[in-house]
Amino acid sequence: DAGVTQSPTHLIKTRGQQVTLRCSPKSGHDTVSWYQQALGQGPQFIFQYYEEEERQRGNFPDRFSGHQFPNYSSELNVNALLLGDSALYLCASSFTGGSEKLFFGSGTQLSVL
Amino acid sequence: DAKTTQPNSMESNEEEPVHLPCNHSTISGTDYIHWYRQLPSQGPEYVIHGLTSNVNNRMASLAIAEDRKSSTLILHRATLRDAAVYYCILSNEGGSSNTGKLIFGQGTTLQVKP
Numbered sequence: 694d695a696g697v698t699q700s701p702t703h704l705i706k707t708r709g710q711q712v713t714l715r716c717s718p719k720s721g722h723d724t725v726s727w728y729q730q731a732l733g734q735g736p737q738f739i740f741q742y743y744e745e746e747e748r749q750r751g752n753f754p755d756r757f758s759g760h761q762f763p764n765y766s767s768e769l770n771v772n773a774l775l776l777g778d779s780a781l782y783l784c785a786s787s788f789t790g791g792s793e794k795l796f797f798g799s800g801t802q803l804s805v806l
Numbered sequence: 807d808a809k810t811t812q813p814n815s816m817e818s819n820e821e822e823p824v825h826l827p828c829n830h831s832t833i834s835g836t837d838y839i840h841w842y843r844q845l846p847s848q849g850p851e852y853v854i855h856g857l858t859s860n861v862n863n864r865m866a867s868l869a870i871a872e873d874r875k876s877s878t879l880i881l882h883r884a885t886l887r888d889a890a891v892y893y894c895i896l897s898n899e900g901g902s903s904n905t906g907k908l909i910f911g912q913g914t915t916l917q918v919k920p
Contacts, residue, residue, distance in 0.1 A: 697849070726906035735893060735910030736850065749907055783849045787906050795842075795906055797849030 695720065697786050697798035705804045706774050714769045714801045718786030724748075725767040726795065727759060728783040736783055742767050743789055771803075779805045810894045815915045818884045826879040826914055828894030833874050836898050840908065841868065841879045843890040850893065850910075853879065889918045 698717045706712050718725050724743045728736035738751040742761035756772045765786075771778055781802050785795040811829040818824040830839065841853040854861055854868045856877075861868040867880040881888055893913040 724906055728910075733912075735891075735912050736908075738907045738909070741906045751907070785849070785906060794852045794855075795850075795908065797851065799847070799849050 697784055697796050699782075699784050699798035699801050701801060702799070703802045703804075705806060707806050708774055708776060710774050710805075711770065711772045712774060712803060714771075714782050714784075714803070716767045716769070716784030716786075716798060718765050718767070718784075719796045722786035722788045722796070723765050724787045724789045725761060725765065726785045726787070727767070727769045728785065728797075729753070730781040730783055730800070732780070739769070774805045776805050779803060809909075810896060810911055812892075812894050812911060812914045814912065815917065817917045817919060818881075818888075820886060820918055820920050821883050824881040824884045824888070824916065824918075826881075826892050826894075826916065827876065828878070829876045830894070830896055831875045833896055834898075837896040838898070839868065839870060839874075839877050840895040840897060841866070842893045842895065842908075842910075843888075844893070844913070845887075845890045853892070884916075884918045886918050886920060889916055891915050 696719050700715045726741040727739040730736040739753050740750040741748045745761045758770045761767045781800040783800045785797045787795050838857050840855040842850040844850045854866050856868045869878045891913040893910050895908050
């Protein structure tokens with residue numbers, strides 16, 4: 694049973710570019726949450742997708758957007774990249790109505806130069 | 807969202823018990839106490855959670871104070887593989903299960919010495 698998988702594992706972009714990160718949830722899960730983790734900090738909640746819609750959003754600008762597909766996989770898009778967007782981006786999946794336990798992927802390390 | 811306070815770092819010797827404290831004096835009656843840990847180069851991993859009573863699972867035990875203003879994560883026999891950042895998080899069970907939103911602090915970095 695594959696857990697949460699994220700791609701790519703590492704990515705290097707330059708300022709102003711756009712990036713798309715991908716996440717496949719754990720089998721049987723229908724909800725995907727995205728987090729940003731800066732170096733030395735705890736993860737910060739970006740938003741969550743359920744039934745292909747954004748259900749709740751953290752304190753992130755509109756440059757951060759997402760999508761969920763019918764197979765429950767998800768994408769995180771970041772436009773107009775800033776140096777400060779350099780971070781580890783984590784995807785977590787869960788089953789709405791089940792245990793609150795979140796399962797995290799290993800993340801995508803994004804470097805903005 | 808209720809906040810938690812944890813020591814920045816702790817050290818333990820291998821095969822000895824470890825007690826990781828967490829203060830949450832503003833906890834509300836419906837807040838659950840969750841612990842996650844993050845090993846190097848990995849995403850956070852669920853450890854344990856509880857509401858009022860002490861909880862045990864294969865990974866750890868969670869001891870919750872009677873007034874619920876503090877809790878302690880207990881690793882009964884630390885191994886080198888337990889070296890990680892441990893996060894204590896409060897969340898409303900109903901709310902967070904609908905949103906997947908956990909508020910992480912900076913956690914406690916646990917070092918395990920052989």
